[in-house]
Amino acid sequence: MEVDERSSGEHGASAGEEGDAGSGSLPRAELDLSQFLPYRLNRLADRISDELERMYAERYDINVAQWRVLAWLSHCDELTAKKICGYTNMDKARVSRAVQALEDRGLIHREPSVHDQRVHDLHLTPAGEELLASLVPDAQAWEAELVATLSVGEYRDLFNAMGKLERQLERIGRR
Amino acid sequence: MEVDERSSGEHGASAGEEGDAGSGSLPRAELDLSQFLPYRLNRLADRISDELERMYAERYDINVAQWRVLAWLSHCDELTAKKICGYTNMDKARVSRAVQALEDRGLIHREPSVHDQRVHDLHLTPAGEELLASLVPDAQAWEAELVATLSVGEYRDLFNAMGKLERQLERIGRR
């Protein structure tokens, strides 16, 4: 591994490398946000989300929550609100509202499960499928453009790293 | 619902393919969210943000916006709200509120600039410095734990990839 002039932290997330070494004052707690992973990741995700949301809203008049529900339905066809909560990490109230909106627009169908009346089985209506048939390629094209500057290897590594972080987050979280 | 079928597409974000089966059933538009970068990135960032926010709130009673202002102040010492908007990508109203809250708590000081009465120069108070001196190490320790499973190379590559995506986003955005 390259041993370079990486600053103190194991990975280099640290601060103050501008050489204002001994100006006489106490050691300022300093944090270089541009090297702070949570900050960078969050800002990037926010920007991406903003752009995509704008596209969804303009062209299809749906918000992110609704989009996620649709996408998962395209993937699994039969789902319940509870499951969607788990997959998407969204609050159940948020899912509930998204589902309601989609049903009102006739994009999904909802009926009480035969086995458990509390549960509602969800699936796409033909109209929903149609909308997805148009939206999905748009989303993929947009993503393709976004990652156009990454090599296939970089793209794969990125997903790998995200996977590792997610698992580590799990580990940290349960404590 | 393990989704491990790596599918085609330049980078792997994939979906329903051709196979246009003539009249009748249209090819299902399908999107594997777990391989869709915006979704993955957003979910990861959200989770990280949630965890960190909880820590900030519990231990220091500050929210993310306030934290960002403090961190930038630790870095630059003299700032204006406008600049913070630029650095953090936050709305100016949001910055305004964060600044106000921090001032109310005596963590930062704010005074009209000598040269331009519209502008307010911001800097940390001793109390603010003190809080940061305690908060920053916490944040860094937390980040270190988060990235503990990444090698130095993976960590560096991750930042590289994020940088590329940000720049590409810029390019896409201005259109």
Added chain:
DNA sequence: GCAATATAGTTTCTTGTGAAACCATTTGTC
């Protein structure tokens, strides 16, 4: 069979946020 408890989903309440209106000051233009 019937309380007590748990679960899926909805509704209510509160809060944080972005958009737009607004205020105060500065910078131009004549």
Added chain:
DNA sequence: GACAAATGGTTTCACAAGAAACTATATTGC
């Protein structure tokens, strides 16, 4: 100098989203 435009920052308004209360159904223990 005076009026118009621009700029930094605050406030108002509308709304999305999380927390908690609530409803309806299921499950468990007795």
